[in-house]
Amino acid sequence: MNARLLASVTFLLLSCGACLAAPAPPAPAEASSAAARLRDSALAGTQAFEFVRSLTTEVGPRSAGSPGDAAAVAWATAKLEALGFANVHAEKVTVPHWERGRNEGAILAPWPQRVALTALGGSAATPPSGLDAEVVGVATLDDLKKLDPGKAKGKIVFVWNRMERFRDGSGYRTAVAVRGTGAAEAAKLGAVGLLIRSVGTDSNRLPHTGSMQLDKGVPPVPAAAISGPDSDVLEQELRSGQAVRFHLDLETKTFPDAESANVIGEIPGRGAPGEIVLLGGHLDSWDLGTGAIDDGAGCAIVVEAARRIGRLPEGERPRRTIRVVLFANEEFGLSGAKAYALAHEKELPSHVLAGEADFGSGRVYRVGTRIAPSALPAFKTLAEVVAPLGIEIDPANDAEGGADISPLAPAGVPVVSFDQDGTTYFDVHHSANDTADKIDPKDLDQAVAAWSALIYSVAASDVKLGPAPAPKEPE
Amino acid sequence: MNARLLASVTFLLLSCGACLAAPAPPAPAEASSAAARLRDSALAGTQAFEFVRSLTTEVGPRSAGSPGDAAAVAWATAKLEALGFANVHAEKVTVPHWERGRNEGAILAPWPQRVALTALGGSAATPPSGLDAEVVGVATLDDLKKLDPGKAKGKIVFVWNRMERFRDGSGYRTAVAVRGTGAAEAAKLGAVGLLIRSVGTDSNRLPHTGSMQLDKGVPPVPAAAISGPDSDVLEQELRSGQAVRFHLDLETKTFPDAESANVIGEIPGRGAPGEIVLLGGHLDSWDLGTGAIDDGAGCAIVVEAARRIGRLPEGERPRRTIRVVLFANEEFGLSGAKAYALAHEKELPSHVLAGEADFGSGRVYRVGTRIAPSALPAFKTLAEVVAPLGIEIDPANDAEGGADISPLAPAGVPVVSFDQDGTTYFDVHHSANDTADKIDPKDLDQAVAAWSALIYSVAASDVKLGPAPAPKEPE
Numbered sequence: 001m002n003a004r005l006l007a008s009v010t011f012l013l014l015s016c017g018a019c020l021a022a023p024a025p026p027a028p029a030e031a032s033s034a035a036a037r038l039r040d041s042a043l044a045g046t047q048a049f050e051f052v053r054s055l056t057t058e059v060g061p062r063s064a065g066s067p068g069d070a071a072a073v074a075w076a077t078a079k080l081e082a083l084g085f086a087n088v089h090a091e092k093v094t095v096p097h098w099e100r101g102r103n104e105g106a107i108l109a110p111w112p113q114r115v116a117l118t119a120l121g122g123s124a125a126t127p128p129s130g131l132d133a134e135v136v137g138v139a140t141l142d143d144l145k146k147l148d149p150g151k152a153k154g155k156i157v158f159v160w161n162r163m164e165r166f167r168d169g170s171g172y173r174t175a176v177a178v179r180g181t182g183a184a185e186a187a188k189l190g191a192v193g194l195l196i197r198s199v200g201t202d203s204n205r206l207p208h209t210g211s212m213q214l215d216k217g218v219p220p221v222p223a224a225a226i227s228g229p230d231s232d233v234l235e236q237e238l239r240s241g242q243a244v245r246f247h248l249d250l251e252t253k254t255f256p257d258a259e260s261a262n263v264i265g266e267i268p269g270r271g272a273p274g275e276i277v278l279l280g281g282h283l284d285s286w287d288l289g290t291g292a293i294d295d296g297a298g299c300a301i302v303v304e305a306a307r308r309i310g311r312l313p314e315g316e317r318p319r320r321t322i323r324v325v326l327f328a329n330e331e332f333g334l335s336g337a338k339a340y341a342l343a344h345e346k347e348l349p350s351h352v353l354a355g356e357a358d359f360g361s362g363r364v365y366r367v368g369t370r371i372a373p374s375a376l377p378a379f380k381t382l383a384e385v386v387a388p389l390g391i392e393i394d395p396a397n398d399a400e401g402g403a404d405i406s407p408l409a410p411a412g413v414p415v416v417s418f419d420q421d422g423t424t425y426f427d428v429h430h431s432a433n434d435t436a437d438k439i440d441p442k443d444l445d446q447a448v449a450a451w452s453a454l455i456y457s458v459a460a461s462d463v464k465l466g467p468a469p470a471p472k473e474p475e
Numbered sequence: 476m477n478a479r480l481l482a483s484v485t486f487l488l489l490s491c492g493a494c495l496a497a498p499a500p501p502a503p504a505e506a507s508s509a510a511a512r513l514r515d516s517a518l519a520g521t522q523a524f525e526f527v528r529s530l531t532t533e534v535g536p537r538s539a540g541s542p543g544d545a546a547a548v549a550w551a552t553a554k555l556e557a558l559g560f561a562n563v564h565a566e567k568v569t570v571p572h573w574e575r576g577r578n579e580g581a582i583l584a585p586w587p588q589r590v591a592l593t594a595l596g597g598s599a600a601t602p603p604s605g606l607d608a609e610v611v612g613v614a615t616l617d618d619l620k621k622l623d624p625g626k627a628k629g630k631i632v633f634v635w636n637r638m639e640r641f642r643d644g645s646g647y648r649t650a651v652a653v654r655g656t657g658a659a660e661a662a663k664l665g666a667v668g669l670l671i672r673s674v675g676t677d678s679n680r681l682p683h684t685g686s687m688q689l690d691k692g693v694p695p696v697p698a699a700a701i702s703g704p705d706s707d708v709l710e711q712e713l714r715s716g717q718a719v720r721f722h723l724d725l726e727t728k729t730f731p732d733a734e735s736a737n738v739i740g741e742i743p744g745r746g747a748p749g750e751i752v753l754l755g756g757h758l759d760s761w762d763l764g765t766g767a768i769d770d771g772a773g774c775a776i777v778v779e780a781a782r783r784i785g786r787l788p789e790g791e792r793p794r795r796t797i798r799v800v801l802f803a804n805e806e807f808g809l810s811g812a813k814a815y816a817l818a819h820e821k822e823l824p825s826h827v828l829a830g831e832a833d834f835g836s837g838r839v840y841r842v843g844t845r846i847a848p849s850a851l852p853a854f855k856t857l858a859e860v861v862a863p864l865g866i867e868i869d870p871a872n873d874a875e876g877g878a879d880i881s882p883l884a885p886a887g888v889p890v891v892s893f894d895q896d897g898t899t900y901f902d903v904h905h906s907a908n909d910t911a912d913k914i915d916p917k918d919l920d921q922a923v924a925a926w927s928a929l930i931y932s933v934a935a936s937d938v939k940l941g942p943a944p945a946p947k948e949p950e
Contacts, residue, residue: 053711056708057586057588057708057711057712058586059586060586060587060588060589060708061589111532111533111534111535112535113532113535113765114535114536116907203908203910203912203913204679204681204908205681205764205907205908205910206679206680206681228912229908229910229911229912232910232911232912233531233532233535233765233910233911236528236532237532289680290588290708432591432680433678433679433680433704435678435680435704435707435708436704436707436708437678437703437704437707438678
């Protein structure tokens with residue numbers, strides 16, 4: 001190769017990495033047709049469920065810092081490679097490492113009963129042989145805050161509030177507050193332990209765990225969630241008017257921080273590869289189940305949506321890069337999300353849109369946004385492709401976009417949310433019942449249809465969606 | 476009192492115990508009206524659910540020989556007294572006493588996973604530190620029987636057959652066979668353990684226990700049931716084609732026989748108190764749940780049905796005695812049923828009808844019989860009272876009537892069955908999920924309506940229903 005030719009090739013490579021081998025990005029009409037085909041072909045069947053089955057079988061539980069966490073990073077890296085993603089790599093993330101150990105409990109009096117319970121994530125341990133104390137019951141976190149310290153001192157506080165079931169999962173936001181701060185509030189009153197009715201909508205004897213806040217000034221007391229049916233029995237015993245005594249034994253342990261990783265793979269853009277559409281899921285799960293709906297399903301949806309876009313004929317491949325990020329440790333402090341925002345800080349202005357699938361395997365019924373208001377008409381046009389899936393557009397323009405997306409908010413990254421039917425999500429969320437059999441593969445396919453069609457439309461376009469307004473509530 | 480008056484009074488007392496204070500038993504038209512009122516008033520609300528809630532809260536699990544068993548006998552005796560039953564007493568029954576202890580399991584390779592499992596009732600223990608072995612999977616008990624001993628020797632056999640869901644629970648009969656004899660069949664082949672997919676229709680990580688047969692010649696190997704979702708994972712690991720290794724740890728223990736009791740109470744007949752209509756339920760439960768649907772619900776239905784009959788105005792009280800028997804140890808060998816049949820052998824010819832409620836809390840949709848064919852038209856007339864409840868009469872006349880009723884078959888005791896909707900019964904049967912919250916009180920009320928109205932009609936009549944033909948299959 002002579003010097004002149006070499007210079008020409010170098011110029012071409014630098015100015016347009018993908019131009020040599022490929023035609024220009026698709027025109028709007030071509031893009032619209034490709035998006036519709038992505039949508040319809042996904043409805044005919046995808047590999048999304050197989051992704052979840054593989055993850056839940058070959059890895060299973062994968063809480064931050066556990067052996068399963070490391071196995072998941074290795075599995076995901078190999079899987080993205082095998083699925084044909086480009087630039088597959090793991091970005092190191094430091095994560096907390098808390099282990100549950102043995103969690104047991106029983107009502108001792110007036111009527112002895114075993115109780116199915118599990119420690120809240122991050123809970124302190126009880127003394128090695130457990131603790132025995134009288135129970136004082138209250139309905140809500142507000143009632144707990146108002147409790148006379150004389151009635152709580154030396155006791156275990158039990159909060160029996162029930163979560164309500166809604167399609168959008170909005171019962172969670174109110175019900176979960178006691179899980180976050182109840183143990184610190186109980187500690188302020190001189191209580192020795194906290195029991196809550198599981199934050200869940202099922203009636204199985206499988207308690208639901210979830211993180212508690214550890215930085216509330218007062219060191220929180222040991223705290224556990226009781227299954228719904230066991231909460232019923234404890235309520236009944238309290239209603240007898242007799243003193244109720246409880247044995248609580250939590251063998252929890254906090255270890256030094258551990259190493260995990262965000263696993264990343266890309267479908268490189270052909271025209272504007274530096275513009276990034278970020279699709280997220282989180283790779284970690286709680287330890288009780290195999291993390292099928294939380295968040296194997298979300299990872300499967302975004303990986304499969306991106307994979308299908310990447311397999312389009314060369315002429316239809318989108319101009320922007322689609323980056324899939326499988327975040328580390330969402331459950332116990334958003335470690336991966338924070339690390340990503342920090343490591344990619346300079347690149348965030350080039351994130352043209354971001355969204356996370358982290359609400360199970362139900363069908364998408366609505367798409368929400370938080371984008372520049374001036375961009376809403378253009379987005380609405382791009383989103384027409386998902387209308388045949390029965391999906392409406394939420395006009396509120398105040399979407400959160402997923403917990404792992406929230407650290408990108410200060411940079412004004414535009415956000416999309418694919419709102420899934422969560423009617424049964426909290427039946428199994430954070431419990432041992434979070435397993436692959438809970439997923440209907442056809443529902444996953446519908447979500448893949450929605451994500452792949454709309455994300456493709458955005459990635460194939462040059463529509464500018466940012467900067468996004470600040471979220472309504474600081475995350 | 477002079478001698479002549481005393482003689483007259485004595486004569487009256489001896490010849491007609493109830494005649495002094497009461498009018499004659501109700502005429503057919505009166506009885507029909509009373510039966511209809513029993514039916515309709517039960518639909519308006521009964522105490523049946525409160526009975527279950529009290530039993531499951533104040534006693535809870537009550538497997539044969541356990542402290543809960545003794546507590547249940549004391550509770551039931553006091554409860555029947557408090558509810559106004561006559562002749563309340565506990566008839567001693569010797570029962571086996573087997574305890575579950577710690578039951579744990581895990582897949583060791585190729586992909587380690589914890590497994591939710593529970594020992595089958597009566598299972599031998601594993602060595603104290605558990606046993607590790609390769610797993611060989613088969614679909615059915617027949618496949619197990621045909622397995623090459625060379626492929627089973629030294630291994631744990633896993634049978635993954637799934638139970639099918641039907642309203643009448645008929646999927647149970649085929650699915651349960653492997654629970655009874657699988658461990659002995661596996662032992663014949665030189666296997667070291669048996670795992671079965673839980674005999675249940677749910678998808679919760681709560682395994683279902685149940686008795687296994689211990690007298691099959693070969694001492695059965697240690698045997699456990701795996702929850703449905705865990706069975707799925709084990710199946711997936713086997714399908715990988717790699718060797719699957721399993722750790723099974725069953726700390727079961729068999730103790731010397733213990734003392735329990737059948738708890739009995741009566742609504743004495745006014746005209747023919749020696750003629751007995753027997754209503755049964757069983758007081759024992761498995762140890763994993765609180766025995767709400769199996770068989771707190773059945774006990775509640777028959778107790779409440781009898782109680783409501785006993786509270787009719789004096790002139791409407793039935794001529795025959797209604798005897799409620801809450802049997803000891805149905806689950807692990809029918810100890811109470813056999814003891815009752817033996818102790819009351821001479822009285823069995825006076826049992827004009829017997830039935831047991833032992834199929835949960837669903838609505839009654841059909842009434843079955845096994846009575847003298849000549850009595851079918853008369854029974855059909857008596858049963859017209861339950862037609863408005865949507866209940867049909869099964870013309871087959873081959874009802875079993877309940878496991879605890881089966882030892883009465885050789886005496887030709889006529890049998891009635893109130894067939895309840897069992898669509899969801901095997902979701903929770905024999906699992907930790909058998910708790911009071913699974914019951915819709917209105918469904919129990921409907922069953923009470925059916926039992927009270929029809930049993931009253933029979934007890935108020937002088938229709939002879941026996942002798943019953945032999946059951947189709949020997950029990």
